[in-house]
Amino acid sequence: MTETRLTIRRPDDWHLHLRDGDMLKSVLPSTSANFGRAIIMPNLVPPVVTSQDAEGYRDRILAAMPEGHDFTPLMTLYLTETTDADDLEQAAKSGLVTAVKLYPAGATTNSQSGVRDFDKVAGVLERMAEIGLPLLVHGEVTTPDVDIFDREAVFIETVLDPIRRKFPKLKVVMEHITTEEGVNYARSGGDNLGATITTHHLIINRNDLLVGGIKPHFYCLPVAKREKHRLALRAAATSGDARFFLGTDSAPHLDQNKLCECGCAGIFSALNTMSCLAHVFEEEGALDKLEAFASLNGPAFYGMAPNTTNVDLVKTDEKVVYPPNIPTPEGPVTLFNPGFDIFWKVENEK
Ligand SMILES: [Zn+2]
Numbered sequence: 001m002t003e004t005r006l007t008i009r010r011p012d013d014w015h016l017h018l019r020d021g022d023m024l025k026s027v028l029p030s031t032s033a034n035f036g037r038a039i040i041m042p043n044l045v046p047p048v049v050t051s052q053d054a055e056g057y058r059d060r061i062l063a064a065m066p067e068g069h070d071f072t073p074l075m076t077l078y079l080t081e082t083t084d085a086d087d088l089e090q091a092a093k094s095g096l097v098t099a100v101k102l103y104p105a106g107a108t109t110n111s112q113s114g115v116r117d118f119d120k121v122a123g124v125l126e127r128m129a130e131i132g133l134p135l136l137v138h139g140e141v142t143t144p145d146v147d148i149f150d151r152e153a154v155f156i157e158t159v160l161d162p163i164r165r166k167f168p169k170l171k172v173v174m175e176h177i178t179t180e181e182g183v184n185y186a187r188s189g190g191d192n193l194g195a196t197i198t199t200h201h202l203i204i205n206r207n208d209l210l211v212g213g214i215k216p217h218f219y220c221l222p223v224a225k226r227e228k229h230r231l232a233l234r235a236a237a238t239s240g241d242a243r244f245f246l247g248t249d250s251a252p253h254l255d256q257n258k259l260c261e262c263g264c265a266g267i268f269s270a271l272n273t274m275s276c277l278a279h280v281f282e283e284e285g286a287l288d289k290l291e292a293f294a295s296l297n298g299p300a301f302y303g304m305a306p307n308t309t310n311v312d313l314v315k316t317d318e319k320v321v322y323p324p325n326i327p328t329p330e331g332p333v334t335l336f337n338p339g340f341d342i343f344w345k346v347e348n349e350k
Pocket residue numbers: 015017041249251
């Protein structure tokens with residue numbers, strides 16, 4: 001049997017949804033088994049808006065972690081029009097909070113508390129620029145007259161670029177970019193601009209979502225775009241360019257909430273992400289760039305050291321079979337199906 005083995009630093013996930021309660025307990029092991037750290041999204045109901053909320057949530061995550069797993073949740077606060085700059089600064093300085101998340105109001109799951117009037121958060125952004133705390137942006141406008149497939153490009157032009165001009169020192173991560181415009185804008189920035197790319201946006205385009213019948217498990221936000229955009233994302237992720245790094249945006253929803261008249265947006269990919277990525281990077285002839293994308297570029301952007309342990313990605317002739325879903329007390333959560341057979345598996349350092 002032929003075997004290919006690739007040893008890389010343990011990866012991190014720079015954009016992750018863990019939810020809370022039973023769902024948290026059910027999905028966390030998929031991440032904590034495979035990643036050293038993850039940026040935890042704050043869009044709970046109610047959202048994580050104060051340092052006290054973040055502390056409580058972090059404690060619930062740590063309490064839910066399986067024994068023997070070595071994983072650090074990196075907490076974020078949800079930016080609202082009433083975020084307190086002093087509370088934020090204190091939370092950042094104590095190490096409790098790693099970044100702040102900006103959701104335009106109504107952009108995605110649980111984003112009702114997001115920002116409507118950007119002037120109201122100017123003071124907070126000013127403070128973040130001063131102390132070097134990154135702003136993570138869900139880069140889509142939510143105005144009803146903008147087509148869903150254009151929302152990222154319009155956001156860059158009408159919201160993101162003006163923010164970056166007003167606060168040139170602010171560190172910004174363009175979260176889960178999905179378009180060529182996103183890639184080009186990230187490339188145009190200096191070293192205080194980064195962009196995360198999900199696993200699934202490297203694999204699916206909007207045809208996969210819509211042709212031959214709607215595939216609710218491929219529905220996420222930002223929605224998958226045309227093929228040319230997927231190719232631009234692949235080129236960026238596999239380029240080794242330090243501005244691009246992995247953020248899975250693994251976002252579990254119960255099947256019953258996806259398979260219905262108004263299904264939720266989100267793809268759960270934490271469990272098989274590294275296997276899928278190895279497949280993609282091999283396809284692109286870029287296995288030597290996978291470590292940069294998954295394990296090095298992210299920490300460098302955040303000013304952190306890479307993880308000290310390694311993982312092996314091992315490919316054999318034998319198909320790696322992941323379960324189609326993971327169980328939760330309320331029902332199953334379907335795992336991302338990349339549409340190809342997987343031969344790469346992850347072996348953690350003993
Ligand atoms: Zn997300």
